[in-house]
Amino acid sequence: MWPAACAACGVAGRVLCPRCALDVAAQADLRWHSPTPPPPGFPPTLTWGGYAGALRRIVVAHKDEERTDLEPVLAALLGDVVEAVIDGLDDPVLVPMPSSPASRRTRGREPLLDITRRIRTIRPVRIAPVLRIVRRVRDQAGLDHRERRANLAGSMGLVRGAERVLAGAEVVLVDDVVTTGATLAEARRALHTEGLRGPRSVRAGVICATARRM
Ligand SMILES: [Zn+2]
Numbered sequence: 343m344w345p346a347a348c349a350a351c352g353v354a355g356r357v358l359c360p361r362c363a364l365d366v367a368a369q370a371d372l373r374w375h376s377p378t379p380p381p382p383g384f385p386p387t388l389t390w391g392g393y394a395g396a397l398r399r400i401v402v403a404h405k406d407e408e409r410t411d412l413e414p415v416l417a418a419l420l421g422d423v424v425e426a427v428i429d430g431l432d433d434p435v436l437v438p439m440p441s442s443p444a445s446r447r448t449r450g451r452e453p454l455l456d457i458t459r460r461i462r463t464i465r466p467v468r469i470a471p472v473l474r475i476v477r478r479v480r481d482q483a484g485l486d487h488r489e490r491r492a493n494l495a496g497s498m499g500l501v502r503g504a505e506r507v508l509a510g511a512e513v514v515l516v517d518d519v520v521t522t523g524a525t526l527a528e529a530r531r532a533l534h535t536e537g538l539r540g541p542r543s544v545r546a547g548v549i550c551a552t553a554r555r556m
Pocket of ligand 1: 348350
């Protein structure tokens with residue numbers, strides 16, 4: 343049974359009440375986004391909207407409050423971004439950003455991977471979770487852009503067999519929130535692991551971008 347309350351404001355009824363649905367829609371601002379300053383290696387990144395209001399609340403509720411009933415709502419937004427970002431690519435492959443082993447254990451699921459997989463009910467697209475976290479990182483909250491970059495450097499690697507998927511591929515990294523861009527930059531670095539034939543191109547599609555400058 344799903345909790346019969348709006349995930350953003352708590353009012354009884356649907357997963358997203360009409361007022362909060364309007365507030366989510368008000369965040370829509372599909373555009374190429376670059377953090378200020380962009381970290382070295384930051385890929386071209388398309389974002390659906392701003393990390394604010396009801397949109398921010400449902401992203402958090404889905405990730406940290408077990409509101410898995412938000413999956414279709416967030417998949418629709420991510421689906422819009424993906425559709426726009428893969429425009430013109432021959433055979434794109436979506437690579438969701440990996441969660442840490444610790445967070446997988448705590449949550450018992452991978453919220454971003456779940457949303458990404460659900461996109462396929464809207465449109466057929468290849469998904470390859472080839473990235474993995476190879477060493478522990480500190481909690482990013484409260485770190486500025488330089489600290490985040492140092493914290494993340496070398497933190498990602500590839501799963502076994504990734505080269506088969508990545509060689510010459512047009513990769514679209516997917517994520518829910520972009521802040522300083524350090525995570526996407528690290529992911530792009532990991533895709534080009536030395537000694538392996540890497541992807542032909544790397545872009546990213548992300549649900550929301552924080553307005554914060556760091
Ligand atoms: Zn509401």
